[in-house]
Amino acid sequence: xxxxxxxxxxxxxxxxxxxxxxxxxxxxxxxxxxxxxxxxxxxxxxxxxxxxxxxxxxxxxxxxxxxxxxxxxxxxxxxxxxxxxxxxxxxxxxxxxxxxxxxxxxxxxxxxxxxxxxxxxxxxxxxxxxxxxxxxxxxxxxxxxxxxxxxxxxxxxxxxxxxxxxxxxxxxxxxxxxxxxxxxxxxxxxxxxxxxxxxxxxxxxxxxxxxxxxxxxxxxxxxxxxxxxxxxxxxxxxxxxxxxxxxxxxxxxxxxxxxxxxxxxxxxxxxxxxxxxxxxxxxxxxxxxxxxxxxxxxxxxxxxxxxxxxxxxxxxxxxxxxxxxxxxxxxxxxxxxxxxxxxxxxxxxxxxxxxxxxxxxxxxxxxxxxxxxxxxxxxxxxx
Numbered sequence: 040x041x042x043x044x045x046x047x048x049x050x051x052x053x054x055x056x057x058x059x060x061x062x063x064x065x066x067x068x069x070x071x072x073x074x075x076x077x078x079x080x081x082x083x084x085x086x087x088x089x090x091x092x093x094x095x096x097x098x099x100x101x102x103x104x105x106x107x108x109x110x111x112x113x114x115x116x117x118x119x120x121x122x123x124x125x126x127x128x129x130x131x132x133x134x135x136x137x138x139x140x141x142x143x144x145x146x147x148x149x150x151x152x153x154x155x156x157x158x159x160x161x162x163x164x165x166x167x168x169x170x171x172x173x174x175x176x177x178x179x180x181x182x183x184x185x186x187x188x189x190x191x192x193x194x195x196x197x198x199x200x201x202x203x204x205x206x207x208x209x210x211x212x213x214x215x216x217x218x219x220x221x222x223x224x225x226x227x228x229x230x231x232x233x234x235x236x237x238x239x240x241x242x243x244x245x246x247x248x249x250x251x252x253x254x255x256x257x258x259x260x261x262x263x264x265x266x267x268x269x270x271x272x273x274x275x276x277x278x279x280x281x282x283x284x285x286x287x288x289x290x291x292x293x294x295x296x297x298x299x300x301x302x303x304x305x306x307x308x309x310x311x312x313x314x315x316x317x318x319x320x321x322x323x324x325x326x327x328x329x330x331x332x333x334x335x336x337x338x339x340x341x342x343x344x345x346x347x348x349x350x351x352x353x354x355x356x357x358x359x360x361x362x363x364x365x366x367x368x369x370x371x372x373x374x375x376x377x378x379x380x381x382x383x384x385x386x387x388x389x390x391x392x393x394x395x396x397x398x399x400x401x402x403x404x405x406x407x408x409x410x411x412x413x414x415x416x417x418x419x420x421x422x
Contacts, residue, residue: 048133048151051111054091055080057155058132060111065104068094077101140169215348226327230320238312245305252302259296266291 053060055076062074070091072080081087088095118134128147130137135149143161152158164172273281273288281288331351340346344353 047114051107051114055156057157059115060104060107063104063107063111064101065107066094066096066101068092068096071104071107074101074103138166139163140166142169223324226324227320230323234312234316238307241307241312245307249302249305256299263294263296 048059051059053063053073053076054070055072058073060071060073063071064074064077065071066089068089068091070089072090077090080090086095087097115131118129119131128137129135130149130152133149133151135151137147137149139148139150139153140146141148141152141158141161141163144158147166148158148163153161153163270288270292273284276284329349329351331349333351335346335350335353337346337350340353343355345355346353
């Protein structure tokens with residue numbers, strides 16, 4: 040049933056497009072059309088005639104219908120306000136409820152739109168039926184997106200955990216590096232103190248030796264000085280007196296002191312203290328550090344394993360059993376790919392598995408050693 044607004048809408052609709060007039064013009068025959076619709080109609084027909092009464096017209100005779108345009112604009116504005124005020128969405132062209140869905144244009148339309156030229160011969164579906172069908176399609180299309188979202192969230196969680204782990208790894212490794220260098224620095228400080236102490240002792244010993252030698256020579260000088268003074272006094276005596284004491288003076292003039300020895304070995308042995316100092320300290324340092332050619336990689340260790348700080352020992356983190364695995368130093372270090380440690384818990388008592396130090400000289404030997412070590416581990420893990 041057509042309402043009053045529908046009758047008004049029919050009066051305000053263009054006979055060509057069946058929509059509300061847009062920029063209407065009026066011909067000499069008093070019929071009005073949308074300006075664009077009229078021009079398109081004339082281009083298609085090839086003649087300038089009225090689409091309603093077929094009366095010939097001219098481009099110069101079409102005049103803007105200002106009053107009709109104002110009425111159409113007011114009608115559209117009022118209908119839009121009614122649609123906003125109402126609970127249901129209405130057709131923007133006809134103000135009717137949108138009860139159908141055009142499958143061709145993929146838009147909801149009203150019953151008036153269904154009969155319009157714009158939707159002529161178009162397939163229609165009830166809004167409810169079309170909504171259920173398209174919601175089902177959208178749900179189907181949404182499932183892969185949800186799965187992708189879950190997958191991305193899972194990877195993001197792993198990335199967040201990895202980022203935090205990287206931070207912890209860096210902090211822990213930095214602390215370990217500082218500790219190792221503090222040990223080296225302490226070794227150098229102790230070595231420096233020991234060498235300075237040895238130098239001071241050498242200085243004190245040789246200074247004491249020179250002091251004793253100087254004191255002895257001072258005594259000898261004093262004795263000789265007194266003897267020379269006494270002889271000089273005898274030389275100044277009268278001739279008779281001098282000749283009477285000459286024999287005794289001559290004996291006293293004879294020197295019984297040994298010639299002073301040349302000082303040897305009294306100087307600081309600078310060559311001993313400084314010669315190849317850095318090399319000798321480095322050589323001594325080698326005796327305090329342990330070279331481990333097989334380094335366990337914590338990034339490839341099984342989650343139940345924990346590695347020692349120097350990455351040479353590994354133990355199982357378990358509540359009932361504990362297993363220790365220790366690798367002795369080898370003679371060769373290889374940078375080949377690390378192998379995965381996954382031993383099974385062996386017993387309730389701590390056990391140590393020691394790898395014999397084979398003479399590894401080639402990469403093939405190291406590969407063979409790793410293979411035999413893995414075989415031994417898995418024979419213990421899976422008896």
